[in-house]
Amino acid sequence: MHDSSKNGGTTRRAFMAATAALGVAAATPAAADASSTRRHQKPAKGLRIDAHHHFVPPGYVERGGPLPVFRTWSVQRSLEDMDRAEVDASVLSVTTPVLQVLAEDGNMMSRQLIRRCNDFGAQLVADHPGRFGLFAAIPLTDVEGSLREIEYAFDTLKADGIGLFTSYGNQWLGNAAFDPVFAELNRRKAVVYTHPVAPPWGSAIPQVNIALIEYGTDTTRAIASMIFAGASQRYPDVKMIFSHGGGTIPFLVRRFIREAAGNPALATLLPGGFMPELNRFYFDVAQIPSRPALAALREIAPASRMLFGTDFPYLTAAEHVTGIEQSGLFDTWERRAIDANIASLLPRLAESVAR
Template identity: 30%
Template sequence: MIDVHAHWFPPALTQEFDRVAGKKVWPEHSPELIPRVEELEADGVDLQVLGLGHNQPYFEDAAKSVHCAKFANDLYAEAADFDGRLDAFGALPLPHPEQAVAEAVRCLDELNFTGIGLGTTAVGTSLDDPRYEELWAELNRRRAVIFVHPVGTPDTFSTGLDAFLMGPKYGGPMEATLATTHLVVSGVTRRHPDIRWIIGTMGGSIGYLWRRFEEITESLHQDQWLATDPRGELKKLYYDTTLTDDPSAIRFFADQFGADRLVLGTDSPRVRTGDWANRIKAVPGFDDHQLRGVLNDTAASLGIGK
């Protein structure tokens, strides 16, 4: 099995982000990797890819972004060197395109990461911002894997110990929905067809709301937004399985875009990888070939883990 969506935020990371940029990284994880590796081995997980997730090094100050990105990437490189079951998606210092290109090259060429991890937005910029064209061109040239993760919509209406925390529960998936729409409608995915995009949280609500986007766009005669065949582009992207463990929801997404577009993602250590994989195995209607694809083969075909 290959888990493409996992995190590791040890005290060294949380302290450095706070010291340099005043960013509160959460949640804080144990610095010890041996128990995690032992758990992966016990569950039959061949590879788990670490990423910064919502804790991206995105700051107005370019120097702070670069420092935090390099610190995190060096820390994850040490984790990957610690055990072969661990790899990483490299973090980039957005919204600073020149520095982001340089760090992407370092992540892929020097640190040998399996791909690049990005947030859905960066300091008020979306992924289709024209300033990022140079970055997409470089990653397209390299046929890179890019994993897109929500950066955290706050819930300002429930606070304290009993907070609903609707930001990560609902806001994150909606961020994924919007980011995916920006990527396909703007033509980014069509202009850079060799980038292998993986969208976190199964693209959020894209599976069941996409037809609404099309229908309202058609009724408003906004033909330009459908001219690039965004539905066709959606079917070229990949999506991880962290949105839900509801079998009917996963089955619906597979029917909309194809089981071959799904890859195993768990949000570990929030949940145990083996446990989440067992929930995916309970989805009705997947044959053995499709299930192997979700749990391992599709991610492997993207070059993850090689």
């Protein structure tokens, strides 16, 4: 279990942080033989950080917030779920639909609610040192409001990164309207976590939850928008994280590769093709702890670009730890890497965990 004490875990935590800074998990030799290869060494327990963990700020549910599972959210439930699966820390983010709707309005109510969400998230980080990080929200369609909130989030709250949705109305992340915001994020070399939303036209199959099909699809739209609109090249220092294994990207990647090579305009824009741009991104494994989905993701992304994520409170951390292990797709070293990769993106959080 996670050692929540700040004294007994100091040595282990310092060791984990030093190795996590390299983006890999800690390891100790299984034998004294100096000629032992990495495969003959026994990995030690390394960092496990959840990159996709939701929280519910006060007043969020009352505004018509998410599914009923959010009505029972509490910070204690978050910590208990983390401890059951030996998750050292989780990066907090708000989810749909309240901020999505207000952000699309681009009004002062959006700015005010987002500020309250970010303040509450930052307070959770302060109240539980080493257990939480924060992806701060911004009202992306409100450029002035977004720039102000980015400054506040990083300079005052010391947030770990920024949380965006994959689309806002009929605009996806590569849209030129968002260029001033991405330029500032690029200047700050920011980590940007994204969460999918439902498109404005709703579900094509009203009998099922709109998230089942549309969330994965909207993630794909956002990735395609970033690459084919040239945003991934314009803002190379923004470290983009896409949820749920990249949505449907693994199943459409061949089409995108052919389009990038065969369309003259895109061939000029993407002289290296589609894959070098896709390889700039990171993908969390939230909601895909099964062999078929993980196998598809592994075909387009190495373990070094995968991040442990849970989508708590919708699923548990234990489900993901078990699912990744039972998939049989990753050796112990790769599993440790998936658990710890985000530490190299968020050094402040890694250092906080190590204290």
